[in-house]
Amino acid sequence: MAVNYNASLVVGTVLSLSLSSQLQTGLNLMTTRVYTVLCAITVALFALFGESSHAAPQERPERARHQVQLPPQLEFRAPQYVDGAHAGLVGDGRTDNTQAFQRLLGQGNRTIRIAPGDYVTGKLTIPKNTILLLAPGVIIRDSGKLGPSDRLINIVAGNVYIRARGAKLLSDRRTYGGGEQRHGVFIYGASNVVIDGLQSDDNSGDGFYIGGPPDRPAENITLDNCVASGNRRQGLSIASARNVQVIDSLFENTRGTPPAYGIDLEPNNAHDWLDNIRIVRARTQANDGGGILIVGTALKSSPDRVNVDIVNHISVGERHPYQTVSADRLAKRMQYTGTR
DSSP: OOOOHHHHHHHHHHHHHHHHHHHHTTOOHHHHHHHHHHHHHHHHHHHHHHHHHHSOOOOOHHHHHTOOOOOTTOOOOOOEEEEGGGTTOOOEEEEEOHHHHHHHHTTSOEEEEEOSEEEEEOOEEEOSSEEEEEOTTEEEEEOSOOOTTOOSEEEOSSOEEEEOTTOEEEOOGGGTOSOSOOOSEEEESOEEEEEESOEEESOSSEEEEEEOSTTOOEEEEEEESOEEESOSSEEEEESSEEEEEEESOEEEOOOSSTTOEEEEEOOSSTTOOEEEEEEESOEEESOSSEEEEEEOGGGTTOGGGEEEEEEEEEEESOSOSEEEESOGGGGGGEEEEEOO
16 A cells, blocks of 8 residues: 555644643543543554555565475575577577577576577586576587596586486587597586486487586585486496485496496596485486496505495396495495396
């Protein structure tokens, strides 16, 4: 309502002054009761009209509409909403969008929506506190300009959520003719990362890679309903990490350079970790090397750094559904159920 509460205060003041003068000349019992009723009316008017002037500002409807429900394991805010359509992205499968993507990602603290389209780009780094919403039908296409040690999507900071069901990262490994480091998604030393539903295909290295510098593993990482298909080295490599969940994901058709497994857990040195790695209902199929490989050489003297649980793995058309190398001393810290 548009009436200001000051009007109710004026009414109350006038009534109070008027009746006060009567009281001074001698109020009878009836007048006193009338005064009490009028004071109650004044209080009610203040409560009714005062709220319109002093209520907390309401959240703008368009801001509320863009809020994203984060997975329960993530707790951060990315308050600035940006639509890729307004940032110069061109999804025609030809235009190089590298600079447009870099401007769009900025320094983080953003929720970014990408509409369906075929977006060509070079390497990109996802900054901290980023929510990236890829609509079904989005293709993030490698421009073919990655250096020998470049990766297409780099996540090296904390708090990243990528919702991408029906979206795809797509390279063309024939463009590079070899090498094994040009990964699709490279998570390195980062923490609190959830990737939901992303497909990462035809990379010259791995579809997904999770690792970190010595004694700084990636932590609290979730891949949920992801797919890696046709990659050259691995579908997924985990080199150093703590608290990883890989859930309901598919890794297939890896071939080109060893080990060529669907999933490879292989620390590089004694300062790496494979701690609380949980792989649930993974499906591996038609990978040249096999389904899931664990190489324990680097950590055979540090079994306390290993805790791996593989649950209900399904392997289709693979010579080695599940294999371990140099892992005898780690066997008690690795659990496996599935097809073998």
